[in-house]
Amino acid sequence: MSRISLRSVDLPVPALRLGRIERYVLVQQLGALGVALGVISALVMLIDFVEISRGLGSDTDLSGLRVLGLMLLKSPAVIVQLLPFVFLFGTLSAFVGLNRRSELIAMRAAGVSAWRFVLPAAGCALVLGIVTVTVIGPLASSADGLFQRERQRISGSVMSSEAPEAVWLREGQDQRQIVIRAARQDRANARLLDVSFFIYTTDEDGRRAFSERIDAETASLSNGFWRLTNAQGARTGQRAMSYATLDLPSSLADDEAFERFARPQSTPFWSLPGQIQRITDAGFSSTAYRLRLQQLLATPLLFAAMSILAAAFSLRLMRLGDLARMAVAAVVLGFAFFFLNQFSAAMGSAEVVPPFLSAWLPPVLTALAAFTLLFYTEDG
Structure with a gap:
């Protein structure tokens, strides 16, 4: 009887590491994201500085340094809200630059699939989205909450105290x-x-x-x-x-009798579950806070979808040869999805649709549109 010997065969396991092309594309994307972030941040801070100067500064004698400090507290929350445009403009700028220098053409001529450098860019946006939600976002929300308290204190110092406002609270189980x-x-x-x-x-x-x-x-x-x-x-x-x-x-904490519930935008990500529970126990509607929590959870997907969308429009430039028209189309479509996100949030706040659906529908639609365009561009 013959004996059959079995020997172990080493199967190739794909290495989860980036090649030279992927690293080069990521470096180009990160540089473009930094430029886009700088431009948008400068515009936001300039607008906030003027708004605070004309608003609070007209009621009280605020120094330039005080206005600057208030601006630095308010602007991060606005910048975080506009980060989808940073990924849209930054990724679009990076891939358009690669296309203008014929580097994308060389990569495609060498047999490199578009997925090989688009997906790492989307993965980078996904990781940056997680960092934004878990680290940068809570810091910006805390700063916005501090700004709101400072604004109320400054505004209250110039308001008449002859007719104090009544205080209403609600608590219980x-x-x-x-x-x-x-x-x-x-x-x-x-x-x-x-x-x-x-x-x-x-x-x-x-x-x-x-x-x-x-x-x-x-x-x-x-x-x-x-x-x-x-x-x-x-x-x-x-x-x-x-x-x-x-x-x-x-059931209230000692300071809650004298502090109103913070706005959803001023509540850090890690504090939202506890805040939702407290508001629910007090008998108030927590729809706005549940919507805010779901929007933050969907943020990484939105960043990745915006990156894929921008890259897909940039890839089509090789075949269509119309740089300006396709770049404008990408920007218009990005704005459309952003306003869809705002409209969906308004529907969720009004309880027309559930908060979960309101928060996740726009990022999912953006991702589906981006993948559809990328499939059409890559596979025809």
Whole structure:
């Protein structure tokens, strides 16, 4: 009986590394992205400097250095929002430059597929998108939140305090909701003044009913409890009772009684899940914050799609020979997808469509259009 010997065969495993061509294209793309980022950042900072000078600067005597500091707090959030155009213009500029120098023609003549240098460029945009969402974006959001607080403080210093604005809060869990109204607040002593607590309970059927009202002279929040002084409370169908001091459990943090919820754009990426949970527990709508979270998660895909779209239009220049027309078409299409993203976000904020669909539909459509154009360009 013959014996069959089996010997191991070393199968070639594709190496996950970039060749010389890919590295060269990536260097060209990163350089063009840096130039596009510099131009867009300069324009944004110039516009913000003028806006802050004419807005806050006209109401108060702000020095040039103070205006510059406020601009540096506000501009990063706007620049991050315009980063899709950085990838569109930067990638388009890089590949158009390669095409003008006939380097793309030489690569294609040597049998190099367009996918070989387009996909690494898209992968680079994807990685930069992840870095933007996880590192740069939170820093920009924190700076924007600081700018909003500084603007309110500067604007408040020149506003009349004769008619203070009433404070409204809402907190609670599924079984109990509390609506709080204060005629004014004492920030120096962290107190609410002339405050009323309207307490609602939820039955097993999900119906909410009013159960108790408590009026107090002052209310201060500390260690998860409201401390009320000179309070009077009455339950439904019962007589009113007076309290010198009364403690009510609270789900708010100590500083939330005096700070409104930050805007979705001012909330860092890592803080959004907790913020959504807090707003939901308080009984408010968290649609804008859930939409913001999904938009941030879809940002890397949007950056990669913009890069592929720009590269695909640049590749067609070799065959059509119309540089200006195709470059303008790429820019117009990029603007169209950007405004589609804004329109979809508006639909999501209005709860016309779910936040998930509103955030992911424009990047997916952009990616599909880019891949379709690239397939048509490469394979005819």
